Amino acid sequence: MANKTQSLIRPLVRRMHGYVPGEQPKIKGLIKLNTNENPYPPSPKVLAATKAAVDGRFRLYPNPTAEKIRAKLAQLHRCKPENIILGNGSDELLALAIRCFVEPKAQVQYFTPSYSLYPVLAEIHGAKINAVPLAKDFTLPSLAELKNSKWNFRAPLTFVTTPNAPSGRGYSTAELEKLCRAQKGVIVLDEAYVDFAKENAMALATKYPHVIVSRTFSKAYSLCFQRVGYFVAHPELIAALDKIRDSYNVNGLGQVAALATLFDLPYYRANFKRIIATRQRLTDELTQLGFTVAPSQTNFILARPPKFPAQQWLEKLRARKILVRWFKYPETRDFLRITIGTDAEANALLSATRKILASH
Numbered sequence: 001m002a003n004k005t006q007s008l009i010r011p012l013v014r015r016m017h018g019y020v021p022g023e024q025p026k027i028k029g030l031i032k033l034n035t036n037e038n039p040y041p042p043s044p045k046v047l048a049a050t051k052a053a054v055d056g057r058f059r060l061y062p063n064p065t066a067e068k069i070r071a072k073l074a075q076l077h078r079c080k081p082e083n084i085i086l087g088n089g090s091d092e093l094l095a096l097a098i099r100c101f102v103e104p105k106a107q108v109q110y111f112t113p114s115y116s117l118y119p120v121l122a123e124i125h126g127a128k129i130n131a132v133p134l135a136k137d138f139t140l141p142s143l144a145e146l147k148n149s150k151w152n153f154r155a156p157l158t159f160v161t162t163p164n165a166p167s168g169r170g171y172s173t174a175e176l177e178k179l180c181r182a183q184k185g186v187i188v189l190d191e192a193y194v195d196f197a198k199e200n201a202m203a204l205a206t207k208y209p210h211v212i213v214s215r216t217f218s219k220a221y222s223l224c225f226q227r228v229g230y231f232v233a234h235p236e237l238i239a240a241l242d243k244i245r246d247s248y249n250v251n252g253l254g255q256v257a258a259l260a261t262l263f264d265l266p267y268y269r270a271n272f273k274r275i276i277a278t279r280q281r282l283t284d285e286l287t288q289l290g291f292t293v294a295p296s297q298t299n300f301i302l303a304r305p306p307k308f309p310a311q312q313w314l315e316k317l318r319a320r321k322i323l324v325r326w327f328k329y330p331e332t333r334d335f336l337r338i339t340i341g342t343d344a345e346a347n348a349l350l351s352a353t354r355k356i357l358a359s360h
């Protein structure tokens with residue numbers, strides 16, 4: 001029963017469940033492989049630039065349009081600054097997209113499993129959800145298959161996580177382009193993990209007026225803490241999003257750090273290579289130990305463990321100070337999602353896994 005204070009809150013908000021972020025534990029010596037953070041630190045130049053910005057300028061508002069970053073990104077993606085909007089993390093922009101393109105009660109569409117924030121953002125807005133299952137092996141359904149499903153080619157907004165989370169699967173630009181061409185409403189290609197993939201679909205954002213590509217500095221660029229993400233899209237979509245965002249949505253130190261990142265990309269590219277090599281080794285060794293590992297194009301793997309249910313593995317690994325992620329959804333409850341850490345962290349995970357298997 002709603003008490004008096006509860007009755008002050010909108011029924012929609014009262015009823016909803018908020019997003020549950022992965023745990024940020026304070027346990028000493030814990031190996032954290034649960035939230036897809038990059039195991040390598042930001043580049044020394046990024047840290048130096050950020051430290052150098054800690055001064056009297058805190059008094060002032062930051063640049064309201066992240067002008068320098070947009071100019072640099074425009075060079076990088078061969079588009080114009082007018083094609084780009086920055087956000088307080090890409091999560092902010094995903095929320096803005098719903099507010100900008102979806103009437104309350106209209107549809108937000110996505111595949112399952114994919115990023116579990118989409119339904120929460122849709123719910124906050126009072127939008128309807130059209131969650132369409134991927135194939136059993138987490139590949140993208142063909143257009144013919146979608147036509148025979150509840151997929152809605154006229155949904156005002158569709159999110160596609162590519163490469164996907166938590167499956168780790170990559171989708172080819174060719175198949176994404178087919179989907180984009182068939183889709184009437186806005187389609188956001190959420191490329192949070194694309195730097196660990198073989199292909200990216202950035203070209204589609206400048207080719208089609210209804211396609212948005214979403215990127216973030218969080219995962220590949222070791223900058224979760226600073227909260228900077230961006231969209232690339234047609235200038236008219238960007239201008240519409242720009243109207244409804246907070247004036248100073250990207251904080252000053254975040255802007256400094258993101259800009260310095262763009263001037264030191266080779267440092268990050270070397271880390272992508274290391275993470276991809278560790279991903280391959282972890283995939284091979286876990287497979288040998290009896291795990292079924294989906295092929296990954298991201299900085300994590302989705303692995304079905306042998307012998308015990310996945311939830312028990314979560315606890316057994318935690319008892320050995322290794323934290324991974326387990327999702328209770330029906331499509332993923334048999335799997336563990338494991339972030340690719342350093343080689344030493346991968347070795348610790350493998351050693352703990354062997355001990356757990358031996359104790360069986």
Ligand SMILES: *Cc1c(COP(=O)(O)O)cnc(C)c1O
Pocket residue numbers: 088089090091092115161165190192215216217218219224227228229
């Ligand atoms: C982590 C993640 C994001 C959010 O990134 P931020 O820029 O840190 O808000 C968006 N989409 C997916 C699929 C992610 O995994």
